[in-house]
Amino acid sequence: MRIGVLGTGMVGQAIATKLVQLGHEVRMGSRQAGNEHAVAWAGTAGEGASEGSFADAAAFGELIVHCTAGMHSLAALGEAGVANLAGKVLIDLANPLDFSGGMPPTLAVSNTDSLGEQIQSTFPNTKVVKSLNTMNCQLMVDPASVSGDHVVFVAGEDGGAKQQVSDLLQSFGWPPHRIVDLGGIRAARGTEMYLPLWLNLFGALGTGHFNIGLMHAEA
Amino acid sequence: MRIGVLGTGMVGQAIATKLVQLGHEVRMGSRQAGNEHAVAWAGTAGEGASEGSFADAAAFGELIVHCTAGMHSLAALGEAGVANLAGKVLIDLANPLDFSGGMPPTLAVSNTDSLGEQIQSTFPNTKVVKSLNTMNCQLMVDPASVSGDHVVFVAGEDGGAKQQVSDLLQSFGWPPHRIVDLGGIRAARGTEMYLPLWLNLFGALGTGHFNIGLMHAEA
Numbered sequence: 196m197r198i199g200v201l202g203t204g205m206v207g208q209a210i211a212t213k214l215v216q217l218g219h220e221v222r223m224g225s226r227q228a229g230n231e232h233a234v235a236w237a238g239t240a241g242e243g244a245s246e247g248s249f250a251d252a253a254a255f256g257e258l259i260v261h262c263t264a265g266m267h268s269l270a271a272l273g274e275a276g277v278a279n280l281a282g283k284v285l286i287d288l289a290n291p292l293d294f295s296g297g298m299p300p301t302l303a304v305s306n307t308d309s310l311g312e313q314i315q316s317t318f319p320n321t322k323v324v325k326s327l328n329t330m331n332c333q334l335m336v337d338p339a340s341v342s343g344d345h346v347v348f349v350a351g352e353d354g355g356a357k358q359q360v361s362d363l364l365q366s367f368g369w370p371p372h373r374i375v376d377l378g379g380i381r382a383a384r385g386t387e388m389y390l391p392l393w394l395n396l397f398g399a400l401g402t403g404h405f406n407i408g409l410m411h412a413e414a
Numbered sequence: 415m416r417i418g419v420l421g422t423g424m425v426g427q428a429i430a431t432k433l434v435q436l437g438h439e440v441r442m443g444s445r446q447a448g449n450e451h452a453v454a455w456a457g458t459a460g461e462g463a464s465e466g467s468f469a470d471a472a473a474f475g476e477l478i479v480h481c482t483a484g485m486h487s488l489a490a491l492g493e494a495g496v497a498n499l500a501g502k503v504l505i506d507l508a509n510p511l512d513f514s515g516g517m518p519p520t521l522a523v524s525n526t527d528s529l530g531e532q533i534q535s536t537f538p539n540t541k542v543v544k545s546l547n548t549m550n551c552q553l554m555v556d557p558a559s560v561s562g563d564h565v566v567f568v569a570g571e572d573g574g575a576k577q578q579v580s581d582l583l584q585s586f587g588w589p590p591h592r593i594v595d596l597g598g599i600r601a602a603r604g605t606e607m608y609l610p611l612w613l614n615l616f617g618a619l620g621t622g623h624f625n626i627g628l629m630h631a632e633a
Contacts, residue, residue: 215601305607306524343629350614377614385611388524392604395596396628404631409615410562411624 196221199256201249201271203232206288207262209332214260215240217366224252226274237286252267253279258286258359259321265291265310266303269317271395281320284356287383288335290390299394302387311383315352322356324349325383326364329393336404338368345406346373350382361411375409418443418475419489422451425507426481428551433479434459436585443471445493450574455585472498477578478540479507484510484529485522488536491505497583501567502537503575505582506602507546507554509609518613521606530569530602536547541575543568544602548612550622557625564625565592 200211201224214221220243223233233246245255253259253275263271268289272280289302291310304310311325326349327335334341347369349357363373377385397403416439419430426442433440439462442452452465463472472478472494482490487508491499510522510529523529530544546554553560566588568576581591596604608610616622 286600301525306520306610341629341631343627347630355584375615375618377611377618382611382614385614388607389611390607391525392596392601395601395604396594399594399596400628400630402630406629407626408629409619409624410560410564410627411619412560 196220196254197222197256197257198260199252199258199275200260200262201252201275202262202264203230203236204262205266205298206332206335208236209262209336210260210262210288211236211244212240213336213367215242215244219243220255221245222247222252222255224249224275226271227398245403249275250279256283258284258363261285261287261289261314263289265289266293268310269313272314273317277318277320280318284322284324284353284359285314286327286360287314287316287323287325290328290387292390297389305384305388309381309384309387311350311380315380322351322353323380324351324353324356324360325380325386326350329389330406333404334406336367338373341404341406343408344373345408346375348375348377348382348386350377350386351380353402359385416441416474416632417440417479418471418473418477418494419479420471420494421450421481422455423481423483425453425554426479427451428555429481429507430455430463431459432555432586434461434463438462439474440464441471441474442464443468443494445490468494469498472550475502477503479502480506480508480533482508484508485512487529488532491533491537493619496537496539499537501541503543503572504533504537505543505546505579506533506542508545509547509606511609517532518610520607521622524603524607528600528603528606528607530599534571534599541570542574542599543570543575543579544599544605545569545579545586548605548608549625552623553625555586557592557624558631560623560625562627563592564627565594567594567596567601567605569605570599571595 292300293303315323511519534542
């Protein structure tokens, strides 16, 4: 299918590359068409790869993957355009990490709201599904690179949209039993607020190439 | 050893009971000596169990386990008394859950601060170790009740204090490789901010009797 990937950073590149490998037509969007990272990616990623502005990529995609830096996400999505996003599923991978106070970052929004909820409320005709924001980008597209039953979360208001995202995640290599539906978009709060613990674990483990699994007694 | 357990709720009762079973002398503290839950516990928990005020329990304990509800923790610890807590290790199990806005709760402090940090800064001569606040109380004292390599975190400024807490956790049944040192007390922010995700997972799994494990590539 035609997919618009918003963002040219490590996450956008990893996702866009995987999508092209899976046979999708992918347009990478950035603030201005001709962004050097996007041009370099489109020139090497293979057949079906193209680049353009946020609006170009959003108009092109039947499905949107949102990978911009969280502090700039609402501005970037505003440039993508309400009409270009309307009626579509948008997978939101962003975290509202605020580095302005130094390391480690804090969250620009948390506790009583979340970036995922802000995106959903700003674009009410778009079906926002929060997912993949709890791990590094290598693991997103290559879950088998870490062994064990580690998990990926989905959260959003629309069941059909979550099913479509689940199908895409399965094409990335995520088995269905490791795709955990947390409920409505409010659960984006939980997965975004996990980031400080993720950063602590990065420090404790000495690698960002890790994930969490769930262990429980039978309910 | 002599241990003061502050708090008479489910967490305090589970911890205090386990500690008595392990042969410790345990005094459960509450706002007023003679609290009915504490008296009932002390009457049935076995030899070495007693109860009293927060100050009684804090004075009694060579080690303090803090299990009060997060919204009241600083007040309760104030009643316990700076002098009674000075020079001691305090294991902080509390989460600053604020139910005043309904369910699910938000956090009364988060993102730029944490309850663990507030306790450490309010009681600078006490060695605060944040631990066990990421799971339900059954699992705290009976980790084998859920199979798999799920983990418990410790965070605090004093390495010796963390070692003492690790030893206590091992006596509860936590193997050393599943006790993860997240660093200084600031990491309490990460484990407290995990609570919203924990609540989402409770809903998704249909049980609170679960925990997370870490899976990673070798660093």
